Amino acid sequence: MTRLWPCLFFLLSCSQIASLNMERHTFDTDPQTVVWFQIAGLAEEHLALLRYSYQEASRKTSFETYSCGGKLWNYNLYNIRPSSTESFNSQMLGVANIKGNCEDLNHKPIWSDFQEKGHDVVFFEIGAHKDQGLRKFLGCENFKKYYHKTTILEMVEKPKASEDLFHFQDKKKFSAGKIYYDKSCRGNGCYSSILNNADMVLTEIQRRNKPFNFLIVRDFSFERALAQNKIGKAREILLELDSLHFNIKKVMLNKDKETLVLVTSTAARPIEFPNQGKQWKSYEKAGKNIIYKKPSLISSAWAWGSRAENFCGFYEESQIFSRFSSPFKGQGLLRRIF
Numbered sequence: 001m002t003r004l005w006p007c008l009f010f011l012l013s014c015s016q017i018a019s020l021n022m023e024r025h026t027f028d029t030d031p032q033t034v035v036w037f038q039i040a041g042l043a044e045e046h047l048a049l050l051r052y053s054y055q056e057a058s059r060k061t062s063f064e065t066y067s068c069g070g071k072l073w074n075y076n077l078y079n080i081r082p083s084s085t086e087s088f089n090s091q092m093l094g095v096a097n098i099k100g101n102c103e104d105l106n107h108k109p110i111w112s113d114f115q116e117k118g119h120d121v122v123f124f125e126i127g128a129h130k131d132q133g134l135r136k137f138l139g140c141e142n143f144k145k146y147y148h149k150t151t152i153l154e155m156v157e158k159p160k161a162s163e164d165l166f167h168f169q170d171k172k173k174f175s176a177g178k179i180y181y182d183k184s185c186r187g188n189g190c191y192s193s194i195l196n197n198a199d200m201v202l203t204e205i206q207r208r209n210k211p212f213n214f215l216i217v218r219d220f221s222f223e224r225a226l227a228q229n230k231i232g233k234a235r236e237i238l239l240e241l242d243s244l245h246f247n248i249k250k251v252m253l254n255k256d257k258e259t260l261v262l263v264t265s266t267a268a269r270p271i272e273f274p275n276q277g278k279q280w281k282s283y284e285k286a287g288k289n290i291i292y293k294k295p296s297l298i299s300s301a302w303a304w305g306s307r308a309e310n311f312c313g314f315y316e317e318s319q320i321f322s323r324f325s326s327p328f329k330g331q332g333l334l335r336r337i338f
Helices: 004-014 044-051 084-093 102-106 133-137 143-147 194-208 221-227 231-253 278-286 317-324 333-337
Strands: 033-040 068-073 120-126 151-155 179-182 213-219 259-266 298-305 313-316
Touching (some): 033 221, 044 231, 084 133, 084 259, 120 194, 133 143, 133 151, 194 213, 194 231, 213 221, 259 317
Antiparallel strands (some): 068 298, 259 298
């Protein structure tokens, strides 16, 4: 009988399946497609806006289906509470030396080198004012240097001088190096939905059929809705982003390509939710019974797919950049492509 124990141990050890968050997962695999959501103002507790709006009590949000969760310190060298734009730049550039001006573009963004190898980068930005996001840096000397091969779509009203427009119903081919504006946007609103526009962007990426794709979806509209006491609007935005996450996973699971889907937030705006009943109803519809707090010093990250394991844990937001690589082999996405 004692002779059987080594054989039994061998069989059990060979039968183990690697998992992450109770799901099957293949570790140390490089993605061929990266979809990165940056959502300003999002806190984990905001997911209650989704959970309590579903008809099925057991239904999970897309955020709950991610393999790995992380926490990000949001400070940089100059501010303990940097703006959303500054934090997002710190995440993409991999540095804490962020001033919120043109000097920030002296640092290379994560995708700059592999664009030279013919890989596609598409940047879809939602609700960015002139002093936010990429729009803030359009006049900078280094902007064209690092974004001249990037396709940029802005879901805001077009400037007077721009004639490059898009609409999700148009069959339009986008050119790298150009900035396109949503023709449905007027003033502070857009008639097209985030979901329709994002699905169009995904279709465009699949049409190109490049060996590697990098899509950044950056949203400022959720943060603004919270600041304006428009809780119902914030919930609608979150529902669209939630549906988009499910759509992306469904599309990518049907492909042979390995995919990483990453979500990071910043400047999370904690709000005190009311009790159930009449308070909750007026809370969403009329913006009543809202108690705001200062933006949190810590925000969240969620990851699913190839190399999702690198984004678990507690770290500075500027370290997002380095987590695209393998910590052991010195290889991975960055080294393989660069």
